[in-house]
Each structure stands twice: as structure tokens, then as C-alpha cells.
Amino acid sequence: MTQYSKAPVQTNQPSHLMQTYARQPIAFVRGRGAYLYTEDGTEYLDALSGIAVCGLGHAHPVIAAAIADQAQTLIHTSNLYEIPWQTAAAQKLAEISGMDEVFFANSGAEANEGAIKIARKYGNDKDILNGKIIVAEKSFHGRTLATLSATGNAKVQEGFAPLVDSFLRVPYGDIDAIEKLALTHPDIVAIFVEPIQGEGGVNTAPQGFQYLQQLRDLCDQHDWLLMLDEVQTGNGRTGKYFAYQHTNIRPDVVTTAKGLGNGFPIGAVLTSAKAVGVLAAGNHGSTYGGTALGSRVVCTVIDCLVDEAAILNAAKIGQYLADEFNRRLSVHDVNVRGFGMMIGIELPKDCAELVARARDEKQLIINVTAGNVVRLLPPLNLTQAEADQVLDRLVPLIEDFLG
Template identity: 45%
Template sequence: MQTGRRLPVTFVRGRGCILYDDSGREYLDLVAGIAVNLLGHSHPDVVAAVTAQANQLIHTSNLYFSQPQVELAQRLVELSFPSRVFFCNSGSEANEAAIKIARKWGTANRDGAFEIITTTGSFHGRTLAAVTAGGQHKYSDPFKPLPEGFVHVAYNDLDAIKDATNVRTVAVMLEPVMGEIGIIPADPGYLAGVRSWCDAQNLLLILDEVQTGLGRTGRWFAHQHHGITPDVMTLAKGLGGGVPIGACLASPRADVFTPGDHGSTFGGNPLACAAAIAVLSVIERDGLVGHAAEMGDLLHDALLDLGAKDVRGLGLMQACEFAEPRAKAFQQSCLDAGVIVNAVDDHSVRLVPPLIIDSAEIERAHSTMRKAAT
């Protein structure tokens, strides 16, 4: 189906931060499958884990226990906060789980409250509830009527959340850095303010860390930059190193699902969980969270050199915004010169490379982007 416009290139092979097209041409990948390939392409540990698991057991469903699933849940909880984990297959599904948790929690704890406050410009996925939660009408309006119960307010505006709160409100749902709209980080104090407001008003705080989680911003989870913990956190993208998997973590306060409430046939199957365990192990073993912070600073400096109107980001989640509408032409010039970047709209370009990127690769990207920007 014609659901999106594709760039005129077909990739057939990848290794580290390098992709090869069907003519054997090499490209430096600063997009990483849209913030997915944290360890680059075909990382040997992920390949080995998937191969071994495929030889052992690929799928059984959630009617039974699975060792990789239990181990992965345990690892995620140890890295984040005390919680239970629901596994699914994508970021949208992880957010659907979070929305259903909020609604059930509201029935039990806030007199049937069901409204979720989210932000204008946010992106939470493409399923009907997730696309309605996201604050971008261009993605949701064609699919009206939309589910009720979502209110959008400006990002980085705590007063707007306070003003929008009423007896129907059950939760606030935010990205710690808005990604799809072009990398807008939370201002200092914003998330801490929202956390306090949620505590004072007895609301759930849901953080969508689908793009920001797992080292991308220079911490394991972006909320750790802000000294807060959410009640519910969603993950996907990089978790499986390219193998589809999503997760929704609920703290004891938000742990309301009981048997029969929710489910997924494929969610957290042994193959995806084995890949994810390998991803977490390599991030830990190779110190990639700190490395992402360091490389993020280098990438930020490289973008500052392009003469753009604005450069913003956190860790290896960076964007530049041009004053003129030339992001798409810039993306094409970079592609022609063998560097993959992502124009999110006419003005802004997003860079979310693998966490394993090194300084030589950033320098190579820098010199190509400089030529493309002039």
C-alpha cells in the first residue's frame, strides 16, 4: 500500500554503521532504521543470540512461561524502576497498553476518570488510540471519528497541563524528548514539575521512551536526566536491535492489569526477547550509554557548523533546523554523497545514529553534511 514515500535506494546488507545498496555502494547510516539499530547493523552478538534462539525455540505464545521473556523483564526492571512488564511488538502497541492501564486505573482510583493529557506535536504511534494521543492532526484527522479522552496542550508548558486538568483527567503522557516532530527536549524542570503535579492531583505519569530509551540520550532512560520516575514507561524501537519488540512497564501503583485484561500472540516471543537480552548486554558491556553521551556532543558540534537556524538534542538524538525549507534537498544531497539523514519536515533534519558510532564516522558525516549544506 502507498502509506509513505520511499527514498530511491534499496539496502541489501549492513555492518556496524554502514549500509550497502543493491549496487554495492556504501552509506554511513545516521538514521539507524529510525532510532532502532542501537548496535548498528547485524551486530555479531545479536546475530548469535537470534541464531541460537531460532535453533532452540522461536514461538510458543503467552499461554506458557518463556525463559528469555522472564530474563528480559528482570533486566529491564533492574535498569529502570520496580515494575511489571508487558511485552508486545511495537511502540504503538506499548502505548496502547499504557492507555488501557490508565483507563482501568482511572476506573479504580479516580471515579472513572479517563482523559489523558498529551502534547501538541507529540508522536505516540499509528494505531487508532495512539495516533489520537499523538498531537499531530495530519496523522489522526483522516481517521475520524477518533476515540475520545485525549487532550493536547503545548509541550514544555506546565501551566497548560495544570489548566487542562479536571475531574475527568487520569494521566499525563509525554515524550521526554519529542522525536518525530524534530527533536524537542524537555526544558529543565518541566518533567519534575509534571511529576509533582501528577502526585498532587493523583494522576498517572506515562512516559513514552520508545525513541528516547535504552541509552539513546546518554542515560539508560531519558527521564533519568530529570531525576524522576514515571508510573508507566513504554519502550520499543531499539530494544530488539532491529527485531520487533515493545514493552510497557507499570510501577506497583499502576499495576492494574489482571488475567484476561490484555494480551498479544507474538508479544515478547523467545526470538525477540533473546535479541533484546543481547542488545542490553552489549550496551552494558561496551559502556554504550556513556559513549552515546560523548558522541552526541561531537554530533551536536558538527551540526552547529552547518549554519542552521537551530541545533538541538540530547545524546545521540540530534536535529538541526534550517531557516529555509531545504531539509529534503539536504537529505538527498547527503544520500547522493553516501550519508543517510532523515528530513522530518521541510526545515528539520533528524540524526539518530547507532550508539556504536565513533568519532571518525562523525567526522566523515560532518564533512559530507557541510558540503550538502552549502
């Protein structure tokens, strides 16, 4: 009988996959908590969590059981009908975020498409056609046409002109630049930024989270929407459920995905205040958005985050990691930036080679972004002992690399 539970053995046949990824020459076949395993049983400590996705670690038993149970009960009916798990997931998200309404999508880019549509519709409703959205340099919002147009990285956009011409770009953190734009652009409808830029290098604004308060004030003054991309920073990653909860502001639109499903593909757009009701019946939709299965996963992930105090742990262990990297690397020219379990270690030179070296020499999974920033996105429930393992494996490697 076919062994449906086993992935097929890889052969030397040419791959039929579209070659859109520069994949590392390794395949993990199972995981548990903060660890990944190859077919031969080699164990790797995962300080990346599938790029900020598996916040509760791999093969979490409660989430796995919920998926199995729901798969045997009901996976999908469509949004033609009431979906009680979707209603419950929206309620949990609203409670934990202070936002009012939720639309479920399937990925970060798709959630951001929803936000961009809200901004467009918000403008259209005020007779502003092709309303402009202010976005930041070095931002990343996804790979669909509208989201890559919003993204502040020429490499992501190359070859895809004409781009969606709805975006005005400013340096991240620069309030004066926005005020200048406001003088010449009566058609601005929204500001859309990440509270911390992930792909761009784990960057906060020079004024820290005060940036968000300043953006909120500008949006109130001009009747713009404040839209935050929390695809990466959301779901506990920075030590609060959403990063804006480090401040007292409430955005009009928040997007999220990644950790929302702990690996199950699901995203969401949350609205409050001015953005509530902008999208009405018939304005937006998704066949798979908020299936019974996906929505139950969201409910279970939020329950587990709360039950395991994983967000508090992310704040505490994340701070410990940042402090220890700072202390142990203090004689080197490095800049450590840490916000919960979102940690960037900026080195004085390009360090892409550290990914392979950490993997092959230390059995440690890390990422390098923006060329010279070692990016760590460990599970939120990383233990102190596991954090020490990350430090003990990575610090000597960075020291050796910097010489």
C-alpha cells in the same frame, strides 16, 4: 535449489504493496555497523539507524548469533506457558530502569496502546469512566486508532474520525495549561508525553528535563499517572538508558520499542508505583509479545549495550557531534539540539530535499522531520572517525543549501 538467503531480484512488475509510504528509490541489501550497502556494493554511512532502531548498528555479530541460536532452539510457545527468556528480559529491564513490572508488546504503537489501557483501567478502578489523558501538541505516539488520537499532528489523524476521545492537548512544556485543565476536568487520569519529541522536531521543553519533574509533581498532587513514551528516546538513545534517567524522577508508566530489539520487532510497557497491578490476568495480551526469540534479543541487546559501554559512547560522541555542528555552522541561522545520539539541526527553511542530496551526493543517510529539522539518529556505538565522516559530509551540504 532456491536461494533462500537472497532477496528476490526486483522486477518492473507493478507493486502489490499498499502504497502507504513515500519510499526513497533505493534498496539496501546488507549492512555492517554504521554502514549500509546496495546490491552493487555502494557504501552509505547510516546516520539514521532505521529511525532510532539499530542502536548497536547493523548485523551486530553477537545479536545475529543469538538470533540464529535461538531460532534453532525455540522461537515461540505463546504466553500460555512460562517463557524463561521473557522473565530474564523483564528482570534486566527492571534493573536498568528502576521500574517494577514489564509487559512485552511488538511495536511502539502497541506498547502505547498498553499504556493507554492502563490509564483507562486506572480511571475505571476509581469510577472515572472515560478518564482523560493529557497529551502534547506536536507529539507522535503511533498509527493505531488510540495512538493516532493521542498524536499531536492533524495529518496523522486526517480521515480517521471519530477519534478516541480520551485526550486533552496542551502545548509541550506548558505547565500552566495543565494546571488550568485540572480546574475544569475532574476526570483526568494521566499525563502522557515524550521526554524529547522525536517526530515533532527533536524538541525539549523550554525548561529542559525539569519539565519531567514538574509533571511528576502535578501527577503526585492530583493522583494521576505519569506516563512517558520512550519508544524513540529509550534504550540508550539520549545517553542514558531511558531519558527520564537524566532526572531523579520515576514515572508510573514507560513505553519503549525501537532500540529494544535492535531491529527485531519488540516493544514493552514498564510500570512502577501506582501503575503496578492495574492490568491483571485477562486484561491484556499479545500472541507474539515476548516470545523466547524476541526476549532473548532484548537480553542480548542490553548485555551488548553494557559490555560495549555504548550508552556512554552515545553521550560522548553525541555531544561531540552537537558541539561540532554548532561550531562549524555558527555563521548560519541554525539551531542545533543534541541529546546523545538524538540530534536535530533546525534550519531557517524547509529542507526535505536534503535527504536525497545527502544520500546521492554524499552517500549519507539522514532524515528531515517537522519540515525544517535535519534529524540524525546514528548508532550509539558510532566511532569518533565515523562521527567526523558524518560532519564532513553533512556540514558542506547544509552550507551549500543555506547559500
